[in-house]
Amino acid sequence: MDVKYYLRERFFPHMWCAGCGHGIVLNALVRAVDGLGIKKRDMVMVSGIGCSSRISGYVDFHSLHTLHGRALAFATGVKLSKPSLNVIVPMGDGDALAIGGNHFIHAARRNINITALVMNNRTYGMTGGQFSPLSGVGTKATTAPYSNIDREFDTVELATGAGATFVARTTVYHVKQLQSLLKKAISHNGFSVLEVLSQCPTYFGRKNRKGSAVDMLNSFKDGTVPVGSKKKQDNPELIERGVFVDKILPEYCEAYAELVERATAK
Amino acid sequence: MAKKKKLKRHVINREWCKGCGICVAVCPKNVLELDSKEKAVAARKKDCIACQLCEQICPDLAIEVMVKYVEESASGDK
Amino acid sequence: MSKKITFVQGNEACALGAMYAGLDFYAGYPITPSTEIAETLAVMLPAAGKKFIQMEDEISSMCAIIGASLTGNKVMTATSGPGFSLKQEALGYAVMAEIPCVVVNVQRGGPSTGNPTHVSQGDVNQARWGTHGDHSIVALSASNHQDVFKMTVEAFNIAETYRTPVILLFDEVIGHMREKLIVPEEGEIPLVARLRTSLKEGVNYHPYLPREDGRLPMSDFGDVHRFNVTGLYHDMWGFPTDKPELVQELLRHLIDKIENNVHKMTFYKSYFLEDASTILISYGSAARSALSVVKQRRNRGESIGLLELNTIWPFPAELVRECTQHADLVAVVEMNVGQLTQSVKLAVGTQKRVHLINRLDGQMIIDKDIKRILRILQGRGI
Numbered sequence: 001m002d003v004k005y006y007l008r009e010r011f012f013p014h015m016w017c018a019g020c021g022h023g024i025v026l027n028a029l030v031r032a033v034d035g036l037g038i039k040k041r042d043m044v045m046v047s048g049i050g051c052s053s054r055i056s057g058y059v060d061f062h063s064l065h066t067l068h069g070r071a072l073a074f075a076t077g078v079k080l081s082k083p084s085l086n087v088i089v090p091m092g093d094g095d096a097l098a099i100g101g102n103h104f105i106h107a108a109r110r111n112i113n114i115t116a117l118v119m120n121n122r123t124y125g126m127t128g129g130q131f132s133p134l135s136g137v138g139t140k141a142t143t144a145p146y147s148n149i150d151r152e153f154d155t156v157e158l159a160t161g162a163g164a165t166f167v168a169r170t171t172v173y174h175v176k177q178l179q180s181l182l183k184k185a186i187s188h189n190g191f192s193v194l195e196v197l198s199q200c201p202t203y204f205g206r207k208n209r210k211g212s213a214v215d216m217l218n219s220f221k222d223g224t225v226p227v228g229s230k231k232k233q234d235n236p237e238l239i240e241r242g243v244f245v246d247k248i249l250p251e252y253c254e255a256y257a258e259l260v261e262r263a264t265a266k
Numbered sequence: 267m268a269k270k271k272k273l274k275r276h277v278i279n280r281e282w283c284k285g286c287g288i289c290v291a292v293c294p295k296n297v298l299e300l301d302s303k304e305k306a307v308a309a310r311k312k313d314c315i316a317c318q319l320c321e322q323i324c325p326d327l328a329i330e331v332m333v334k335y336v337e338e339s340a341s342g343d344k
Numbered sequence: 345m346s347k348k349i350t351f352v353q354g355n356e357a358c359a360l361g362a363m364y365a366g367l368d369f370y371a372g373y374p375i376t377p378s379t380e381i382a383e384t385l386a387v388m389l390p391a392a393g394k395k396f397i398q399m400e401d402e403i404s405s406m407c408a409i410i411g412a413s414l415t416g417n418k419v420m421t422a423t424s425g426p427g428f429s430l431k432q433e434a435l436g437y438a439v440m441a442e443i444p445c446v447v448v449n450v451q452r453g454g455p456s457t458g459n460p461t462h463v464s465q466g467d468v469n470q471a472r473w474g475t476h477g478d479h480s481i482v483a484l485s486a487s488n489h490q491d492v493f494k495m496t497v498e499a500f501n502i503a504e505t506y507r508t509p510v511i512l513l514f515d516e517v518i519g520h521m522r523e524k525l526i527v528p529e530e531g532e533i534p535l536v537a538r539l540r541t542s543l544k545e546g547v548n549y550h551p552y553l554p555r556e557d558g559r560l561p562m563s564d565f566g567d568v569h570r571f572n573v574t575g576l577y578h579d580m581w582g583f584p585t586d587k588p589e590l591v592q593e594l595l596r597h598l599i600d601k602i603e604n605n606v607h608k609m610t611f612y613k614s615y616f617l618e619d620a621s622t623i624l625i626s627y628g629s630a631a632r633s634a635l636s637v638v639k640q641r642r643n644r645g646e647s648i649g650l651l652e653l654n655t656i657w658p659f660p661a662e663l664v665r666e667c668t669q670h671a672d673l674v675a676v677v678e679m680n681v682g683q684l685t686q687s688v689k690l691a692v693g694t695q696k697r698v699h700l701i702n703r704l705d706g707q708m709i710i711d712k713d714i715k716r717i718l719r720i721l722q723g724r725g726i
């Protein structure tokens with residue numbers, strides 16, 4: 001397919017480092033949108049701040065590059081005011097779950113039809129490699145020189161607990177699954193969360209001796225298993241990939257339309 | 267009759283390629299390599315099975331694998 | 345909407361004004377003493393088929409209205425003290441990205457939680473400089489419900505005309521007090537509709553290129569033109585740039601579009617200024633007491649007048665200079681440590697002393713307070 005149809009070519013080559021997983025997410029995203037046949041004018045990308053947030057500037061959709069952590073709040077305004085739009089919110093792990101954690105759980109609770117992409121590279125890349133709420137105990141970061149004592153969130157469990165009606169996880173190594181889950185997440189009528197493990201060879205990789213981008217990709221291959229796999233029982237360290245939640249509950253904009261009917265009924 | 271995907275050519279955008287080597291590593295047939303300028307090149311085109319994995323995993327969106335579909339039986343290739 | 349006489353709180357008058365102005369989308373979070381604005385709109389907006397959402401906090405409320413403005417809607421949020429502090433970052437975003445929106449701050453005692461149910465005018469300079477970075481801002485005020493209604497409508501008009509956030513600086517007394525409001529008939533106060541680009545699909549649209557008159561036609565998200573909106577310095581397409589000449593041009597534009605049009609957005613009321621040797625300057629609920637003093641003193645033959653400012657920012661310095669040039673005594677009546685007094689001093693110049701008549705204890709400044717200080721200023725003792 002011609003990915004360039006969906007790109008703002010004049011900003012390429014993009015600003016991400018060589019081997020950054022975020023480019024793979026962008027690659028899969030345009031293929032998913034193409035596969036779904038959604039018109040560019042019906043797509044809105046709302047992002048926050050950080051390496052992840054730059055993805056919105058590269059796609060030829062309506063793009064809203066906002067404040068650190070607040071993308072879902074802006075997106076809620078966009079979606080509720082014009083429910084016909086497809087709203088995708090790419091966020092980094094710090095963006096989504098540290099500074100934006102409150103908006104994340106409340107958007108999930110409302111079940112508003114927005115696709116939240118958590119591009120999890122376990123670090124704050126844009127500011128130079130500080131630990132994030134997804135770095136985990138024992139990792140090294142510029143702000144965790146003696147190794148991190150902060151426990152990490154499990155994005156899937158958090159999103160599930162907060163009430164997201166579609167929750168999935170994959171990695172940038174598994175590009176076919178990534179494309180397929182993106183399509184499912186975007187098509188889902190309700191709040192969908194897709195966590196994508198993405199490598200940051202520049203900071204997380206270097207600080208934690210994870211090797212090259214290729215080495216990090218291979219660790220996604222070796223360190224993850226499909227949901228429900230027996231291997232997980234033998235080795236709890238393995239991270240599950242796939243769909244964890246997929247259910248239909250009243251969607252917020254539709255519930256609002258019903259509320260308007262009640263309010264206007266005389 | 268089933269159609270088979272076959273390679274037409276690799277289009278590699280050297281301006282966009284940052285030479286991370288991911289395509290080289292994931293290619294199941296070892297078709298790609300980095301040249302002296304650290305840019306991806308299709309060094310062994312004849313081995314390409316047109317799986318397009320490199321195209322889909324390239325973080326720089328720098329690779330396009332142009333393919334054609336041919337009748338399976340009409341082809342003498344392996 | 346026909347002319348209707350109501351007896352309402354100031355907060356309700358604000359909500360009614362917003363509906364009159366064509367409010368499409370409100371997002372807010374409960375906070376005293378502004379909550380009645382949300383409560384009133386929670387009833388009225390759905391009944392008009394429009395959008396009301398209670399968000400998880402003040403920050404997200406501000407963000408949500410910006411998002412909703414971009415799809416082509418007239419939007420508003422309302423808050424008080426601590427909530428206004430929380431909104432500052434996103435307020436700056438609206439300045440930078442030139443998003444029309446209205447932000448109501450019903451002022452209460454501060455800093456911090458201060459006193460939620462008591463009055464203050466302590467956020468005047470926060471309204472001006474609360475968000476970081478060089479910028480300009482519009483803030484309007486009112487001392488009675490008729491003006492609360494009118495200024496709310498004008499806030500929407502200015503927001504749409506100049507693609508800017510507009511702050512409505514009310515206060516607890518105005519917000520909670522009940523008085524008569526005559527709701528104007530449709531058309532009585534002109535409304536400014538959003539200026540949208542007439543460019544067709546395929547024609548290069550520049551969302552951030554001002555026309556000759558300084559206005560920037562918009563295109564709604566979901567419409568044919570796709571562009572970028574960012575809080576970073578940006579070019580005329582909305583894409584990030586750090587080119588010094590473009591950054592300079594952008595910041596000058598953001599400031600000049602407000603500062604060069606001060607006269608067009610200055611609303612004020614003057615009472616007995618023509619021959620006044622003593623001039624009071626005030627705004628908000630404090631101006632009610634100031635007006636009461638002026639009327640009482642006029643009845644006794646004193647040459648005293650009042651300039652009530654409905655536009656606080658951009659500060660109407662020229663107006664203040666002209667009005668005060670023949671006065672012997674200028675005093676600013678406000679419920680803070682002299683936040684607007686500083687601007688009045690700059691406008692009046694050094695040849696005249698400008699005095700502050702204030703109250704800081706959470707109680708409304710009343711005529712007696714003003715008269716007591718005025719007597720001292722006039723050399724008459726208490």
